Amino acid sequence: MTAPPTITLTVNGRTLECRRVPDDERLLDTLRWRLGLKGTKEGCRTGDCGACTVLVDGESVLSCLALTHTVEGSSLVTVEGIAAEPLGKAVVAAFQAEGAVQCGYCTPGFVVALTGLLKERGPKASREEILAALSGNLCRCTGYSPIIRATERLLEKHR
Amino acid sequence: MIRSDLAAKLAGRTTFGADLDRPGMLWAALVLSPVAHGRIRRVDLSKVRKAPGVVVAITAPDVEKLLPKGSGDPERPVFPTREVLYRHQPIAAIAARTLSEARAAALLAEVDIDPLPIVDDIETVFPEWPEPSKKPNSAVVAHVHARHGDLEAAFREAEFVHSETYRTAGVHQVALETHACLAEVEGAIWRVTTSTQSPFSVREDLSSQLGLPESAVVVEGSWVGGGFGGKTSALLEPFALLLAAAAGAPVRLALSYREEFLLGRTTLPCVVRIESSVAKGRVTGRRVRMLLDCGSTMPSRDFATGYAITFLLGPYNVDTFEVEGYGLRTNKPPFGPHRAPLIPQLTFVIDSHMDSIARRLSVDPIAFRRAHVWHEGDSTALGQRIGPSGIDSALERAEKTVLRWRGNAPREHGFGIGVGYWSTGVSAGGEARLRLTPQELVIEQGEREIGSGSVVRGLVAVAERSLGLPASAIRVAYSDTASAPFDSGVFGSRTVGALGQAVQKASEELVRELEARTGTKGSLRLEFDGRSIRAVASGLRRPIAELLTPEELNEGGLKAHGKFYGPPMKFDESRVVAGSFYPVADVVGAVHLAEVSVDRETGAVKVHRYAAFHDVGVALDMAMVRAQVEGGVVMGLGTALTEESLWSSEGSLRNPGLLDYRLPRLNDVPPIEVYPVEGFPGAGPFGAKGVGEPPIIPVPAAVANAVADATGARVFELPLSPERVARALKLL
Numbered sequence: 009m010t011a012p013p014t015i016t017l018t019v020n021g022r023t024l025e026c027r028r029v030p031d032d033e034r035l036l037d038t039l040r041w042r043l044g045l046k047g048t049k050e051g052c053r054t055g056d057c058g059a060c061t062v063l064v065d066g067e068s069v070l071s072c073l074a075l076t077h078t079v080e081g082s083s084l085v086t087v088e089g090i091a092a093e094p095l096g097k098a099v100v101a102a103f104q105a106e107g108a109v110q111c112g113y114c115t116p117g118f119v120v121a122l123t124g125l126l127k128e129r130g131p132k133a134s135r136e137e138i139l140a141a142l143s144g145n146l147c148r149c150t151g152y153s154p155i156i157r158a159t160e161r162l163l164e165k166h167r
Numbered sequence: 168m169i170r171s172d173l174a175a176k177l178a179g180r181t182t183f184g185a186d187l188d189r190p191g192m193l194w195a196a197l198v199l200s201p202v203a204h205g206r207i208r209r210v211d212l213s214k215v216r217k218a219p220g221v222v223v224a225i226t227a228p229d230v231e232k233l234l235p236k237g238s239g240d241p242e243r244p245v246f247p248t249r250e251v252l253y254r255h256q257p258i259a260a261i262a263a264r265t266l267s268e269a270r271a272a273a274l275l276a277e278v279d280i281d282p283l284p285i286v287d288d289i290e291t292v293f294p295e296w297p298e299p300s301k302k303p304n305s306a307v308v309a310h311v312h313a314r315h316g317d318l319e320a321a322f323r324e325a326e327f328v329h330s331e332t333y334r335t336a337g338v339h340q341v342a343l344e345t346h347a348c349l350a351e352v353e354g355a356i357w358r359v360t361t362s363t364q365s366p367f368s369v370r371e372d373l374s375s376q377l378g379l380p381e382s383a384v385v386v387e388g389s390w391v392g393g394g395f396g397g398k399t400s401a402l403l404e405p406f407a408l409l410l411a412a413a414a415g416a417p418v419r420l421a422l423s424y425r426e427e428f429l430l431g432r433t434t435l436p437c438v439v440r441i442e443s444s445v446a447k448g449r450v451t452g453r454r455v456r457m458l459l460d461c462g463s464t465m466p467s468r469d470f471a472t473g474y475a476i477t478f479l480l481g482p483y484n485v486d487t488f489e490v491e492g493y494g495l496r497t498n499k500p501p502f503g504p505h506r507a508p509l510i511p512q513l514t515f516v517i518d519s520h521m522d523s524i525a526r527r528l529s530v531d532p533i534a535f536r537r538a539h540v541w542h543e544g545d546s547t548a549l550g551q552r553i554g555p556s557g558i559d560s561a562l563e564r565a566e567k568t569v570l571r572w573r574g575n576a577p578r579e580h581g582f583g584i585g586v587g588y589w590s591t592g593v594s595a596g597g598e599a600r601l602r603l604t605p606q607e608l609v610i611e612q613g614e615r616e617i618g619s620g621s622v623v624r625g626l627v628a629v630a631e632r633s634l635g636l637p638a639s640a641i642r643v644a645y646s647d648t649a650s651a652p653f654d655s656g657v658f659g660s661r662t663v664g665a666l667g668q669a670v671q672k673a674s675e676e677l678v679r680e681l682e683a684r685t686g687t688k689g690s691l692r693l694e695f696d697g698r699s700i701r702a703v704a705s706g707l708r709r710p711i712a713e714l715l716t717p718e719e720l721n722e723g724g725l726k727a728h729g730k731f732y733g734p735p736m737k738f739d740e741s742r743v744v745a746g747s748f749y750p751v752a753d754v755v756g757a758v759h760l761a762e763v764s765v766d767r768e769t770g771a772v773k774v775h776r777y778a779a780f781h782d783v784g785v786a787l788d789m790a791m792v793r794a795q796v797e798g799g800v801v802m803g804l805g806t807a808l809t810e811e812s813l814w815s816s817e818g819s820l821r822n823p824g825l826l827d828y829r830l831p832r833l834n835d836v837p838p839i840e841v842y843p844v845e846g847f848p849g850a851g852p853f854g855a856k857g858v859g860e861p862p863i864i865p866v867p868a869a870v871a872n873a874v875a876d877a878t879g880a881r882v883f884e885l886p887l888s889p890e891r892v893a894r895a896l897k898l899l
Contacts, residue, residue: 045179046179046182047178048179049183049185049343049344050185051343051344051424052424053423053424054825056825057343057825059343086179087177087178088178088180091177091178100177100178103173103177104168104174104177105168107170107790109170109172109173109176109177110618110620110798111342111343111344111390111391111392111393111394111617111618112177112392112618113183113343113392113618114343115176115177119177139833139834143832143833143834146343146825146830146832147833148340148393148798148802148830149393149798150794150797150798151797151799151800151801151802151839152801152833153797153801153836154797155833156833156836
């Protein structure tokens with residue numbers, strides 16, 4: 009058996025080496041327990057809630073379903089780094105203004121997913137398209153209404 | 168929105184129970200029962216203990232060696248000693264160096280259990296139903312019975328008796344964060360940091376279950392990733408503490424999402440027979456009988472049957488009634504609290520029934536409710552006087568909204584009203600300490616913020632109004648049960664109403680002390696200029712720094728202590744025939760309006776528009792009220808339409824995951840209009856009423872009544888899944 013490989017990741021602008029990463033280690037666990045970046049939340053671990061969403065090379069990824077070795081060499085943005093990006097900062101400000109946060113457990117996933125969507129689809133994406141794409145993220149507290157309002161606020165601002 | 172916790176939550180800097188760790192921490196896993204009911208012959212952990220990474224593994228006989236007194240509460244053993252009572256009941260626990268090692272080892276436990284017959288369906292254990300039980304039945308954990316007036320005469324003289332049977336499903340809280348805790352045992356101190364709604368309840372549970380003095384148990388709440396009632400008492404803490412004691416190291420125990428579904432204490436199924444006698448357009452008498460699935464609840468620990476059953480009479484006056492309910496023991500996890508436990512379901516029953524009678528009489532359903540609804544001075548079922556109530560005012564506003572909406576909606580749309588109320592838990596007590604320094608006011612208290620904002624914002628809003636300070640000068644402090652003042656916890660929508668009164672009293676004491684020091688009377692307020700606090704009264708304007716003694720300046724400021732323990736409440740005991748009932752505390756009403764359409768081929772219900780009219784007393788922060796209503800309505804739409812725990816006949820939960828237990832998603836949500844009804848003050852500070860739970864209560868009723876309005880067909884069972892609606896439409 010060969011020793012598990014060393015994985016190189018750039019996380020929020022910092023390049024890091026993770027040693028002896030088992031083949032079955034999930035990106036979620038690498039971030040939370042190896043790198044101590046616990047802003048990325050563990051929800052269902054089955055890809056059904058969106059709480060663990062991170063950006064991998066700019067695209068939204070459910071980190072509970074991604075094996076760490078499959079993102080070797082990639083550039084990651086987690087909630088801890090999201091406000092360093094202008095779009096991410098705007099998303100955070102919109103969530104704050106609309107009070108789109110209650111317990112806050114789904115919040116990092118929503119903030120990262122919405123930032124990723126706006127990046128991917130561009131500021132001209134339709135409201136319906138963005139909201140449909142955001143429907144993979146679950147929230148039990150807010151009833152989504154303030155999250156919808158925050159999204160609308162962002163889309164208006166970028167028109 | 169004014170909430171001091173938002174920035175950290177948005178930056179991912181908030182530490183929840185699931186995020187806790189310590190150097191040298193071990194990871195824990197549970198061994199779960201493979202059967203729903205059985206006699207334990209053998210639990211052999213020898214292979215578990217030899218597995219890679221395992222540090223300790225414990226089961227029933229190990230517990231007594233770990234506890235200082237040798238045993239805990241025999242009624243509530245940590246692990247079952249002779250009999251397992253529900254599928255997936257924890258029967259052993261393991262701590263290992265890694266989570267995967269702990270979980271892999273759990274599979275090596277050798278468990279030998281002789282299966283016993285199981286009770287899963289409450290309707291099969293009670294052959295007399297809906298007639299009262301004639302002989303003792305070992306499945307009955309609670310029997311409650313109350314009556315008032317001459318019901319037989321009312322039924323005899325009625326123009327008709329309207330009789331219906333309703334069924335409601337079990338639903339799960341589904342907080343996004345599962346139960347999670349971290350335990351440390353150092354010397355005689357058993358310390359646990361945990362995601363809980365009530366650190367003091369967890370302390371009490373641990374103390375009694377483990378036979379430890381309360382002073383030896385220290386519970387610290389973490390930030391909570393959603394509670395909804397599911398995190399009010401101890402669940403994982405006993406296992407984690409015993410493992411920590413056995414291993415001599417900190418132990419983290421968190422449930423997987425699947426385990427959260429399997430082990431969580433949730434709302435369970437209920438069946439209701441409801442009959443109303445009607446004469447001259449009015450309900451003259453009402454009889455309700457209820458069977459409630461209590462899961463494997465011990466008889467002494469049933470909380471639901473007696474408190475819930477009177478809600479089946481609704482917020483409506485009725486001259487004579489009889490209510491009788493049975494809490495039944497089944498082989499499921501014990502029934503547990505869930506945002507107004509069982510009341511959305513029972514409100515669906517009573518308000519579908521009221522709607523159904525109105526339709527049978529061909530009268531307007533809102534006018535029919537208004538003819539019966541409580542006003543101030545009316546009595547509850549057990550003869551308690553109703554305080555100022557805005558329900559009729561809410562109905563009046565809903566009536567106007569229905570007219571407006573009908574005018575601009577497609578013809579096939581239906582409109583439904585749901586009328587609900589809640590009795591907020593303002594009788595449960597709590598204390599708060601205030602510390603006024605030259606720069607800030609600190610509220611020291613024993614709750615944790617679970618998301619609703621009742622702690623982080625609600626208590627601050629009370630201090631703001633009491634003292635005149637802005638929120639930016641007020642900070643809420645959290646600490647463990649060893650140092651925080653006592654509080655009952657976040658449940659029953661009581662934080663602002665009860666703990667808020669402690670904050671209000673402490674504020675008043677601060678003002679009195681400052682007035683004494685400055686020789687002013689009756690008008691002293693505090694002001695904040697962004698840096699320091701001043702006392703202001705007529706002819707007075709002085710920095711707090713000048714009013715504090717040197718000791719106070721050195722020792723954390725001027726302190727004041729406020730206590731609120733609700734006065735004992737009484738009801739008319741002569742109406743009780745059997746069982747334990749609970750007094751109603753502060754009645755808070757809500758009226759909801761749903762506009763729906765129904766797919767005539769599939770039975771799928773779509774909610775197009777929603778309006779919620781809430782009797783809030785005095786809104787201390789309207790943005791927070793709105794947030795609670797929007798969130799509660801959507802949670803209620805899940806109860807109404809999609810959420811349902813499904814059990815197999817072997818007692819297994821068949822849908823322990825988010826794919827098969829469907830929560831409302833973002834694109835399911837209709838536009839929701841929120842209207843506060845003010846002018847009917849409640850028991851809370853400045854007349855505030857609790858708003859955490861009321862918003863979920865009328866939702867299933869409103870949706871079901873809208874479906875009946877759209878189709879003419881009534882659905883008698885929750886949730887209103889496409890299949891059930893299609894059956895009601897005779898499509899299946």
